[in-house]
Amino acid sequence: MASWLFARSRTFFSTPHRSKSFFFLPFLNHSSSSSFRSTTLPHRNSPTLFCFSRHESTKADAQLELDHDVTEDDVNQAIDFPGGKVGFTSEMRFISETAQKRVPCYRVLDDNGELLKYSDYVQVSKEMGVKMYSHMVTLQTMDSIFYEVQRQGRISFYLTQMGEEAVNIASAAALAPDDIVLPQYREPGVLLWRGFTLQQFFHQCFGNTFDLGKGRQMPIHYGSNKHNYFTVSSPIATQLPQAVGAAYSLKMDGKSACAVTFCGDGGTSEGDFHAAMNFAALMDAPVVFICRNNGWAISTPVQEQFRSDGIVVKGKAYDIWGIRVDGNDALAVYSAVHTAREIAIREQRPILIEALTYRVGHHSTSDDSTKYRAIDEIEYWKMARNPVSRFKRWVERNGWWSDKDELELRSSIKKQLMHAIQVAEKAQKPPLEDMFTDVYDQVPSNLQEQERLLRKSIEKHPKDYPSDVPL
Amino acid sequence: MSTKFGRLVSLVYKRRFSTSTSIQKGGSEQGVKSLNLCSAINQALHIALDSDPRSYVFGEDVSFGGVFRCTTGLADQFGKNRVFNTPLCEQGIVGFGIGLAAMGNRAIAEIQFADYIFPAFDQASYLPWLGLIVNEAAKFRYRSGNQFNCGGLTIRTPYGAVGHGGHYHSQSPEAFFCHVPGIKVVIPRSPRQAKGLLLSCIRDPNPIVFFEPKWLYRLAVEEVPEDDYMLPLSEAEVIREGSDVTLVGWGAQLSIMEQACTDAEKEGISCELIDLKTLIPWDKEKVEASVNKTGRLLVSHEAPITGGFGAEISASIVERCFSRILDAIKSTVKY
Helix, strand or coil, X not given: CHHXXXXXXXXXXXXXXXXXXXXXXXXXXXXHHXXXXXXXXXXXXXXXXXXXXXXXXXXXXXXXXXXXXXXXXXXXXXXXXXXXXXXXXXXXXXXXXXXXXXXXXXXXXXXXXXXXXCCCCCCCCHHHHHHHXXXXXXXXXXXXXXXXXXXXXXXXXXXXXXXXXXXXXHHHHHCCCCCEEECCCCCHHHHHHCCCCHHHHHHHHHCCCCCCCCCCCCCCCCCECCCCECCCCCCCCCHHHHHHHHHHHHHHCCCCCCEEEEEECHHHHCHHHHHHHXXXXXXXXXXXXXXXXXXXXXXEEHHHCCCCCCCHHHHHHCCCEEEEEECCCHXXXXXXXXXXXXXXXXXXXXXXXXXXXXXXXXXXXXXXXXXXXXXXXXXXXXXXXXXXXXXXXXXXXXXXXXXXHHHHHHHHHHHHHHHHHHHHHHCCCCCHHHHCCCCCCCCCHHHHHHHHHHHHHHXXXXXXXXXXXXX | CCCCCCCHHHHCCCXXXXXXXXXXXXXXXXCEEEEXXXXXXXHHHHHHHHHCCCEEEEECCCCCCCCCCCCCCHHHHHCCXXXXXXXXXXXXXXXXXXHHHHCCCEEXXXXXXXXXXXXXXXCECCXXXXXXXXXXXXXXXXXXXXXXXXXXXXXXXXECCCCCCCHHHCCCCHHHHHCCCCXXXXXXXXXXXXXXXXXXXXXXXXXXXXXXXXXXXXXXXXEEECCCCXXXXXXXEEEECCCCEEEEECCCHHHHHHHHHHHHHHCCCCEEEEECCEEECCCHHHHHHXXXXXXXXXXXXCCCCCCCHHHHHHHHHHHHHHHHHHHHHHHHCCC
């Protein structure tokens, strides 16, 4: 059952033709080589070859696309190309589109939360383990309450993290507070970990006067300068090149911190993803890219998002280190992010982490995912591969957690949440003037004029305007 | 995406671009040097990098001096960590710049031609479906409730026609950006203006798109003070006083309009010429005052007419000066 996500509908590229009958000397036969142009791929480890594929002439393409297995004729026979020497070969062979075997997924805990033998992982103390588990439960409970509140029509929109609690909390736990986080939108667990209170989450979703964003954005668009967590923006993947800029700033300031940015599987199809990877590699920026590959971009499954072996392989083309990790194994995520962060800062280089996980909830409250995916599939990930219960078993096995602790935790969170809703709901809406401030550092004359017009209109037609917005 | 345009400069004939500019802030007349617009920009960038150690200049080909040579000498003086090439990727340049600016730096990004700014559109605006200049830079402060801002970002880009640039080296896309609250759009008309306005843009706490009239890079030569001076943003300037009609323009187009004013004068028409300089937020009051005096308005821009920024100016002025314009029409129409 677990293989559904990885099932590939097409066969792998067969071993390229090695017949010497296709042999011809480089640069001699222009017309025959041009017929191979459409199937030529740039070499993944040699950025300089990419330059060849952009040349108007097609003569060099077929001959110069090397693979690891292709033997160089003579190590001394090489083209001294900008970026480094490239060896020649007389063997005409195309590089296959992907490796025969998929990149394995690093994990530490099995589905029952049992530590795998000979696991390579970062030790977690009792205090840290319990804190991680408690935050996963808090996030889970927060999601279910918010979801209900939206369903009751008390907030306009919500989006849950169900199924992705481990990626949220374990990645946050592995970071230092000085690390700058540029989120997508399904990572509020990072903010929760950093001390953003339940009350603050509710203030934002209710868009009241205590919302740090002043009620301007849709629910779930959290942000907190105090917690080094950039404000969520709806467009997909725009935060990725920004994270490289933030990382470059940390690098120039000689800070012992990195930038960490998140995106989903769908986000990797955006130009910004590729721009960010290339910029990060070229600028040796200490940035950790965490891609939550949760199988679905709204209704588009990963099989319709990319042909590649997921996301981790994409880093290779940009000369970026990467790791694929089981996103539902909190200990594995913690270990991978902790280590990635250390490497990024110590070696001043970007790292790409692909976390395989699953979006158990609908994309948002505006979506019904049973319309495009099987309920069985959702149930399987919800029950058998649940990241919270898996981590719980490990914490219990260590003797760090009891049923009593569980009961106390859940009832305490629920109480806090219910209280937070009431406070947030009763709070005033932001004042009208907040609509015009912060567009610029100061309100310019054109916006002052628009505010005057609006106020005039409200005076004239008070009934047509919401009565709960302080004027 | 960008293609190179190296021969442009040698093909443009030399002509002095005269303005009646006066230095509005600072700028003693001592240490004044005759400079073209490109060198004035270069001087501004030197001053910006020198006066703030947290400032950076980057973009395609800027390291060796840029295809128009505006960044000449910067990498040598300030090092490759602060002045560097980026990959050929406009959305990456602006996205990177936003992140750098959001960390409290002055990020001075160059987009090699305004014609290639569109991939960066998303990194700059308000509406989620619009796009980094439009969706990211412009809304960074607002959406965070002023917790974060990328006000240190300045995007420089050459715009406009030079005579042989074809479709993709000639466009004037300023109107697209004027529709986006949260960014400022500034266009200088001359070397002295370019230096003072660029320094203001770099130091302004808001993201700015600074369009440079590439036609004037070498064509316009003017006395430019060598010291560090800034010219105010959102302040238009009457560069020629008149009583019969108000002409409003910006950037390279002003030289054409100035010629038109001279020609009209020969026919007995007295023209008042205004340089808007900042297109958003623009100085409505100065234009309004002038139209209230002359009763007539003429806006001229290189950009396409339909949906152009001229339409915005016309609509606003008609709204504010309707009766005065009507009076002018009445007095003009003869039976």
